[in-house]
Amino acid sequence: MFDALEKGDLKAIWIMGTNPLVSLPDVRRAEAALAKAPFVVVQEVSSKPETLHYADLILPAAAWAEKEGTMTNAERRITYLSKVTDAPGEARGMWRFFVILPKGWIIMVLILKTVKKCF
Numbered sequence: 001m002f003d004a005l006e007k008g009d010l011k012a013i014w015i016m017g018t019n020p021l022v023s024l025p026d027v028r029r030a031e032a033a034l035a036k037a038p039f040v041v042v043q044e045v046s047s048k049p050e051t052l053h054y055a056d057l058i059l060p061a062a063a064w065a066e067k068e069g070t071m072t073n074a075e076r077r078i079t080y081l082s083k084v085t086d087a088p089g090e091a092r093g094m095w096r097f098f099v100i101l102p103k104g105w106i107i108m109v110l111i112l113k114t115v116k117k118c119f
Contacts, residue, residue: 005033016043016061021050045091062087069093 002020004010006029013034024030034040034054042055045063052058064071066087071079087093 002030002033005037008036011037012039012041013037014041014043015051016059019049019051060087060089060091062091062093066091067093 001010001013002024005013020030021027021034031050031054034051037054039056040051040054041057041059042049042051043059043061044052045061064081065084067081068083069081071081073079
């Protein structure tokens with residue numbers, strides 16, 4: 001994916017649940033790819049990750065204790081988590097943005113098509 005970003009073949013990337021500038025072996029290349037990307041979305045729990053510097057859109061994610069459901073860890077074990085506390089502000093479980101954002105995009109596309117027809 002980062003190769004495609006660097007070449008310009010991939011125009012947007014949505015980073016969630018990971019920090020590629022820590023987990024990828026060639027950090028400088030990942031930074032260069034993110035710098036070239038026309039649109040970067042970062043969905044993150046913390047305000048600290050380096051990827052936020054490249055983000056065009058930052059979505060506040062809820063931490064594990066702020067949501068209820070299942071989690072798959074690095075060993076591929078599935079665990080059920082009970083909600084311990086409410087998420088702060090507008091933070092949401094990562095999957096909720098997959099429900100919310102497409103609805104907004106559909107509305108924007110419909111508005112743009114209507115405006116084009118008027119002119």
